[in-house]
Amino acid sequence: xxxxxxxxxMDCAEGRAxxxxxxxxxxxxxxxxxxxxxxxxxxxxxxIHGLKNNETNEMASLIITEDRKSSTLILPHATLRxxxxxxxxxxxxxxxxxxxxxxxxxxxxxxx
Amino acid sequence: NAxxxxxxxFRILKIGQSMTLQxxxxxxxxxxxWYRQDPGMGLKLIYYSVGAGITDKGEVPNGYNxxxxxxxxxxxxxxxxxxxxxxxxxxASSYNPGSTEAFFGQxxxxxxx
Numbered sequence: 001x002x003x004x005x006x007x008x009x010m011d012c013a014e015g016r017a018x019x020x021x022x023x024x025x026x027x028x029x030x031x032x033x034x035x036x037x038x039x040x041x042x043x044x045x046x047x048i049h050g051l052k053n054n055e056t057n058e059m060a061s062l063i064i065t066e067d068r069k070s071s072t073l074i075l076p077h078a079t080l081r082x083x084x085x086x087x088x089x090x091x092x093x094x095x096x097x098x099x100x101x102x103x104x105x106x107x108x109x110x111x112x
Numbered sequence: 113n114a115x116x117x118x119x120x121x122f123r124i125l126k127i128g129q130s131m132t133l134q135x136x137x138x139x140x141x142x143x144x145x146w147y148r149q150d151p152g153m154g155l156k157l158i159y160y161s162v163g164a165g166i167t168d169k170g171e172v173p174n175g176y177n178x179x180x181x182x183x184x185x186x187x188x189x190x191x192x193x194x195x196x197x198x199x200x201x202x203x204a205s206s207y208n209p210g211s212t213e214a215f216f217g218q219x220x221x222x223x224x225x
Contacts, residue, residue, distance in 0.1 A: 046215070
């Protein structure tokens with residue numbers, strides 16, 4: 001059973017912000033929200049994660065709603081190299097739900 | 113730090129043959145994972161391990177076996193290769209405990225003919 005739902009695809013213009021949504025309405029209190037991306041056939045790459053506060057790093061920002069039922073990954077200035085499949089994952093840090101389980105992800109296409 | 117290293121990168125097997133996909137990490141991670149990814153699909157978890165001597169099944173374990181005798185190594189064994197096992201296989205590792213990232217290898221592309 002899917003723990004997250006994402007639209008199948010979206011696109012954005014190069015240089016603009018890309019806002020990738022994710023729903024996780026059944027998230028429990030000890031589960032984190034993770035984002036990974038996979039460029040073409042490479043191994044997935046970690047982007048960012050958070051529990052309830054908004055997070056920012058050199059790659060992206062993660063905005064988590066107050067009720068934690070949804071989140072948005074923001075790539076502030078998308079480039080062509082950001083074209084990839086982006087996976088939103090919920091995961092606890094211990095126990096049966098600690099393994100990384102990937103859904104279908106959202107395919108982001110950045111157009112020139 | 114080499115990270116997560118998978119060998120081989122490519123392999124063609126005949127139906128019924130067996131092989132072992134190797135995965136080694138040098139980051140002293142406790143958690144290790146094996147995934148497969150079919151064309152155009154997301155990653156499916158085959159097996160995972162939370163530490164040396166401990167392994168557990170993921171979503172699609174049938175046709176595979178694993179072992180974890182050391183922290184560094186997590187080999188995946190295919191005993192009787194079938195065409196349905198044609199896929200790209202990814203190994204990954206992460207720390208435990210803590211909410212930290214997982215590191216992935218570059219994948220092994222396996223074709224069973």
